[in-house]
Amino acid sequence: MMAEKKRGGYFWRCIRDIMRFMPLLFWGKLFTSIAEGILRVWQPLLIAEIFQMAPALNDVNISIFKRKIIFLCVCTGFPSVCTILLRAVGLYGECRKETFYGREMYGFARRIRLEALEDKKVLDSFRKADAAYSQHLAGSRMFSYLLMDVEAVLTCISTLFVVGSFSVWLLAGGILGIVPHLLLDLISERRRNRVYRGQSAKRRRLAYLWRLFCMKEPVKEMRTMGFQDYLKEKWVETNVDVVQEMEELELKAVRLSALGVLVRNCCYVANVAVALLLMLRGELAPGQFAACLMAFGLLQDQLFMLSSYVVALIQSYHHVEEYYDFFQVETEDAGGEDYHSMREGRVTGERDSIKEGCAAGEGDSNHSPDRDSSAENGIRLRNIRPAENGIRLRNVHFRYPGAEQDTLNGVDLDIGKGEHVVIVGANGSGKTTLSKVLTGAYSAASGEIRYDGQNISKIRKKELYRDISLVPQDFVHYHFSFRENICVSDFEAMSDGERIRKVTDAVGMQELIQGIGGLDVQLGREFGGRELSGGEWQKVAIARGLFRDSELIVLDEPTSALDPLVEYEVLTGFLNLIQGRTSVVISHRVGICRHADKVVVMKEGRVVECGTHEELKGAGGEYARIWGEQAKWYL
Known part of the structure; x- marks a missing residue:
C-alpha cells in the first residue's frame, strides 16, 4: 500500500x-x-x-x-x-x-x-x-x-x-x-x-494502551472485569523497553560528545x-x-x-x-468516466400493506425466526426489475494487506434495482468486506462490479458516492447536536423539518427526541451533552443513513444493539420508508430475511446460496442450518 x-x-x-x-x-x-x-x-x-x-x-x-x-x-x-x-x-x-x-x-x-x-x-x-x-x-x-x-x-x-x-x-x-x-x-x-525508527511499532502500542486508560468504555470494562493491572503492566513493560533503549543510546552519545x-x-x-x-x-x-x-x-x-x-x-x-x-501511500483512483445515476428509472412501485397496524400488532412474530412469510407481517413482495438494471458482481476477489488468503474469493451476485437484499453467514464469511467492496469503499483485487452496466472502478467516485448511503457496523457517535447527527449525511437539507420527521418516525425516535428536549440538544458527554444508550446511538446511525437521499443504502448489522421488539419496529419502518430504493442489509439475525426480496448466504468468502427465505429454508442447505440453529433460542 x-x-x-x-x-x-x-x-x-x-x-x-x-x-x-x-x-x-x-x-x-x-x-x-x-x-x-x-x-x-x-x-x-x-x-x-x-x-x-x-x-x-x-x-x-x-x-x-x-x-x-x-x-x-x-x-x-x-x-x-x-x-x-x-x-x-x-x-x-x-x-x-x-x-x-x-x-x-x-x-x-x-x-x-x-x-x-x-x-x-x-x-x-x-x-x-x-x-x-x-x-x-x-x-x-x-x-x-x-x-x-x-x-x-x-x-x-x-x-x-x-x-x-x-x-x-x-x-x-x-x-x-x-x-x-x-x-x-x-x-x-x-x-x-x-533506534527511533525501529521503535515506531512500540510507540504506537504505547499510545494505544494509554488511550485505553483515557476512554470511558475501556475503563468501565477493565475496572468491572478487574484487568486494569494487567494492562498497566503491559504499558510499563513497553515503556521500559523504549526508555532503556533511549537511555543506552543517549549514554553513548554523551560519551562521544564529551570526546x-x-x-x-x-x-x-x-x-x-x-x-x-x-x-x-x-x-x-x-x-x-x-x-x-x-x-x-x-x-x-x-x-x-x-x-x-x-x-x-x-x-x-x-x-x-x-x-x-x-x-x-496509494491513493484512491478517482475515476474518469461520468456516472449515470441509478436514480434514472428508479422503481416507483410501492409495497402493498396487507393490513393496518402491522408493525405494532404483529411484533411478536419477530421473536421466533420460524414464523410464516412476510405477508403475514404486513409486507408483500412485489416484482423486481431484472438484475442487469441494478448491481452486478462477477468473480470479485479481495485480500487485506498482509493476509495470506482472499477474504472474498470469486463472488458472483446480482442485485436488482429497487431490490431489498439481506446477506447472512457465519463470522468471517466475508459479509462486511463484501459491503465495502460493493460500495467502492475498498477496491476489488480482481473481477468487476457494475452499476447499471458501468464499471465502478472507472467512474468518478465522488459522483458514485452521492448515490450511496452506508451505516457501518462500527458507526460513529458524533458529539454534535441531535439534528447534526442525523443530517450530517446530507447537511444541505439540515433545515428540512419534514424530512427529519419522516426519518425519525421510521426508526421510532420521536419519543426520545421529545424526552431529551428537541433536535438541537447536544449529544455525548464530551462537551457536556446528553449521553445515549447503545441502542439509541444505533437508531441515530440508522436515521443518518436513511436521511441521505441515495439510491443504494447499505446497513451492516443495523440492529445488533436493539432488542427483538424494537428491531422489528425499526426494520419495518425502514423498509416502508425506502420504497423504490435498493437496500443491502448485513445481518447475523435471520429473522429479517423473511422481509427480503433476496437472501444471500456467504461462506468462506463465496456466495453459496441465493434465493428467497422460503426457497432457501426448504432447500436444506447452509441457510436452513443457520435458521434452525437460531430458532432454538425462540422455541
Whole structure:
C-alpha cells in the first residue's frame, strides 16, 4: 500500500513548499542569515584595526577611525534588529505554516485507499506524519536550522580566514577543532535516528494502551472485569523497553560528545598558546593578538552552535522524511468516466400493506425466526426489475494487506434495482468486506462490479458516492447536536423539518427526541451533552443513513444493539420508508430475511446460496442450518 519512497527529493520539495506558503519569510531569513554570518566576522578585524589606530590618532586618520567605530556598531547591532523584524514576519509565517501543512496532509488523507488503513505500515506512516506536522513542525523547523547552519558555516569560514591571515598555524588548529567534534555528533545522530525508527511499532502500542486508560468504555470494562493491572503492566513493560533503549543510546552519545568537546577545547588552548608565542616573537601586534583571542572565542561558540544545528537539521529532516513519506501511500483512483445515476428509472412501485397496524400488532412474530412469510407481517413482495438494471458482481476477489488468503474469493451476485437484499453467514464469511467492496469503499483485487452496466472502478467516485448511503457496523457517535447527527449525511437539507420527521418516525425516535428536549440538544458527554444508550446511538446511525437521499443504502448489522421488539419496529419502518430504493442489509439475525426480496448466504468468502427465505429454508442447505440453529433460542 506504500509506493516506492523517493526521499532524495524531499529536501528540495520542502524548500519549494516553504517558498510557496511563506515567501517573504523565506527570502528575509535567507538574506539576514548570510548578512549576519559575514558581518559577525568583521568584528575581530575592526577591533584589531581600531586597537592599532588608537595610539596614533591625528587629523588625517580620525575620520577613518570614526567610520570603523560606526561600522563596528552596525556589525554588532544588525543581528538584533533583524531578529525583531523577522519575529514579526515569523508570526505570520507560523500561521501560514499551520494552515498549509495541515491542509496538505489531511487533504491527502481523504484520497488514500481505505483498505490501506488495514496495513500497519500505513498506520505507522500516518502517526509519524501527524507527529512531524503537529509536534516537530516539519519543514519550517528544518528551514530554520538550515539557515542557522548557513550562518554558522559562513562565520566559521570567515573566522578561519581571518585567523589564517595572521598565521597558517592558527588555521590548522581551527580546522582540527571543527572536524572531529562535528563527525562525532553526526555518528550519534545516525544511531539515534536508527533506534527511533525501529521503535515506531512500540510507540504506537504505547499510545494505544494509554488511550485505553483515557476512554470511558475501556475503563468501565477493565475496572468491572478487574484487568486494569494487567494492562498497566503491559504499558510499563513497553515503556521500559523504549526508555532503556533511549537511555543506552543517549549514554553513548554523551560519551562521544564529551570526546568531541575535549578535542575542541584542546585545539582552543593550542591556538591561544600559538598566538601568544607569535606575539612574544613580534610576529603579531598586541591588537592582532586581541583580535585572535576574540576570533578564537567566536570560533568556539560557532563550532558548538554548528554541531548542534547540524544535528538538529538532520533530526528535523528525518521528520520531514516522515511527513512526506505519508504522501507515498496509494491513493484512491478517482475515476474518469461520468456516472449515470441509478436514480434514472428508479422503481416507483410501492409495497402493498396487507393490513393496518402491522408493525405494532404483529411484533411478536419477530421473536421466533420460524414464523410464516412476510405477508403475514404486513409486507408483500412485489416484482423486481431484472438484475442487469441494478448491481452486478462477477468473480470479485479481495485480500487485506498482509493476509495470506482472499477474504472474498470469486463472488458472483446480482442485485436488482429497487431490490431489498439481506446477506447472512457465519463470522468471517466475508459479509462486511463484501459491503465495502460493493460500495467502492475498498477496491476489488480482481473481477468487476457494475452499476447499471458501468464499471465502478472507472467512474468518478465522488459522483458514485452521492448515490450511496452506508451505516457501518462500527458507526460513529458524533458529539454534535441531535439534528447534526442525523443530517450530517446530507447537511444541505439540515433545515428540512419534514424530512427529519419522516426519518425519525421510521426508526421510532420521536419519543426520545421529545424526552431529551428537541433536535438541537447536544449529544455525548464530551462537551457536556446528553449521553445515549447503545441502542439509541444505533437508531441515530440508522436515521443518518436513511436521511441521505441515495439510491443504494447499505446497513451492516443495523440492529445488533436493539432488542427483538424494537428491531422489528425499526426494520419495518425502514423498509416502508425506502420504497423504490435498493437496500443491502448485513445481518447475523435471520429473522429479517423473511422481509427480503433476496437472501444471500456467504461462506468462506463465496456466495453459496441465493434465493428467497422460503426457497432457501426448504432447500436444506447452509441457510436452513443457520435458521434452525437460531430458532432454538425462540422455541
